[in-house]
Amino acid sequence: MDIEEIDGIQWVPGAGNPNVISEAWLKLYERIQKKGKLLVLNCDSITLDKIQWLFERISPEGVYVSGYCDSEDEAYEILEWRERI
Numbered sequence: 001m002d003i004e005e006i007d008g009i010q011w012v013p014g015a016g017n018p019n020v021i022s023e024a025w026l027k028l029y030e031r032i033q034k035k036g037k038l039l040v041l042n043c044d045s046i047t048l049d050k051i052q053w054l055f056e057r058i059s060p061e062g063v064y065v066s067g068y069c070d071s072e073d074e075a076y077e078i079l080e081w082r083e084r085i
Contacts, residue, residue, distance in 0.1 A: 008038030
């Protein structure tokens, strides 16, 4: 994280570890953000509750979250919420 040329970090917890939207990784995300780095999180299923939970704990600024929703309606709920914040 001290390499200035690196602008962002993609966190991949690896098999058998908690999902990227987990309390287990919050301190790591905070460290990444304090260093001024972008954060990329690829997760399995995304729900509005999970995204809200995450962004109540870390800043959404400079964070890219990728994943899938179980329904189109759920995806639109997340997009609408994102526009509001």
